[in-house]
Amino acid sequence: MKQDRYFEILKYLHFSDNTQPNGDKLQKMGKIWDLCMQNFQNTLRAHKNISIDESLMLYKGRLSFKQYIPSKRSRFGVKIFSIVDETTGFVLFCMIYVGKDDRLLPDIRTFGYGGAIVLKLLEPYLNNGHHLYCDNYFTSPNLAKYLLERTTYICGTLRKNRKHTDPPPVRGPNKMKPGEIIVKSCQGVMTEYWRDKKVVSMISTSHDHSMVSVPQRYGGGVVMKPKTVLDYNKYARGTDYSDMKKFYNIRRKSMKWYKTLFFYLVDLCIFNSFVIFKSIHPGTKTKFLSFRLNLIRQIIGSMQPTQAICAISSSGQPNRLTERHFLEYNPSTKSRQHGGRICHVCANKQQAGPPNTKKPRKETVFQCKQCKVALCPTACFELYHTVQNF
Structure with a gap:
């Protein structure tokens, strides 16, 4: 996919029908958030130990339910409450905080807002003997007594x-x-x-x-x-473990909060996929970064190119080494009217050079007409069509 095509899709990325407002603050997310949360709950059956915690998705734009939490790394953003399976680290469900919800008022009066959040997240898991671990924002004697009556x-x-x-x-x-x-x-x-x-x-x-x-x-x-302190330190780290997705995320700066939240949701889906992958292959040593790179390669590989580049001839050699090739100008784009692109050979020379050395980027307005590869019209064109490994 070309860069202009990607930005065009990103520009019109939308999830709801603006002609039918319903008064919901999360209307812009449409049904995609609820659909993913439902799939999370249907994918994995929760183990004995689960935890509940809050996290903050970085967002500094204008938003009515944006929160400021100075103790968090992001400080400004959207508050999200999560319930996590402690055995695997799988995120079972997430709830976005949009302000005081009238549907939680009865529970808020009895258990406080933190307790009402716990009851909302635990609704599918009550009466199953689960052990819940959470911090002092959620706990209270009234909540503990009520959960004990519900075999939790x-x-x-x-x-x-x-x-x-x-x-x-x-x-x-x-x-x-x-x-x-x-x-x-x-x-x-x-x-x-x-x-x-x-x-x-x-x-x-x-x-x-x-x-x-x-x-x-x-x-x-x-x-x-x-023993309570030791078990709490051991099992109340589910959300911290899932926060490792912050270090490898696809989020991009955007003025639209729902786009930022969508990228957060995609990262969450990728992380849960990694957890399922490790549960299916218990002996694997694959790291999270390697899993993401393999996922990207599989997605790219599933898209068939419209034109074959550097095909293999009947003699076993790439066509770029055997056929006749000619130069042509690169096609112009919206961002580059002159059609300039980085030379393929010059880019490989930079990668093969000594580390920590800055080399000038070489751009060219020419490409091979048959291979559709940007090349300098002098030595680079000859190298690309005569050297095996390029």
């Missing part, structure tokens, strides 16, 4: 100002000492306070107050830590 267990950090909690004093003679632990339990919900460098507050319906010996990172000693 929770473990996570806990804020000191939650209702129905009794945190220990931070200052004064009764403050906790390093290594001290305070455990409180009621109706199957356990709150645990452990003093490390600071007081760590945990809530759980799937643990007891057992302690586990862990080797110190430095010094070679052994330290005792609560």
Whole structure:
């Protein structure tokens, strides 16, 4: 695909009918987001341990539900709540935050907004014995008790100002000492306070107050830590694991928020495909970057070119080495009226040169009429049609 063709498609990329407004803030995304989320849920059956967390998709344009979270790397963007399968790292479902939703008001009054988000994401997974791990934005004693009644267990950090909690004093003679632990339990919900460098507050319906010996990172000693803290650090990293897609993404800067969100969705689909690929081939050592490159090659390979370039003759040699070839001018494009293109031979010379050395780019307005390859009319034209490896 030519560059102009790509930008033309990107210019008219659209997912909804503007003549039929429905008042939904996500109308511009059409049905493509819901379709992908439904396919995610139908693709993988969730394992025992799952996690819920929030992420921020970078976007700095004008948008009514754009969020500012200074602790995030992006800081500005669209907030997305995700539920992740901890065994594989597969993203099961994502929900875009567009403001306070009236459909969540009953749950918000009882469990807070974070708890209402948890119940919305967990709706297909209740009464199945799953173990949920999430941070203190979502947890509360009321939520833990309700999930326990629905045969779903929770473990996570806990804020000191939650209702129905009794945190220990931070200052004064009764403050906790390093290594001290305070455990409180009621109706199957356990709150645990452990003093490390600071007081760590945990809530759980799937643990007891057992302690586990862990080797110190430095010094070679052994330290005792609560089992809740260890399991939380182990299983509450699903969203962090899926964030590796940020380092290899297809997103491009755009003034339209729905295009940016679409590219985010494509990256999410590619990452989930990589997770499924690893589950089908458990012994593979393929990295995420290699998987993306192979995917690109397969997509390009499935598109048959309109004209064969450098075909093979009956003698086994490429036609560019055996047939007669002539020069012609490159066709002009919208961005390059003169038809200038980078010479194929000069580009290969740059790649074969020493690393970390800058070489001038060589552009030409000529190409081989038969091969349709941009070439300089002097030595490069002769090299390309006489040397085997070019």
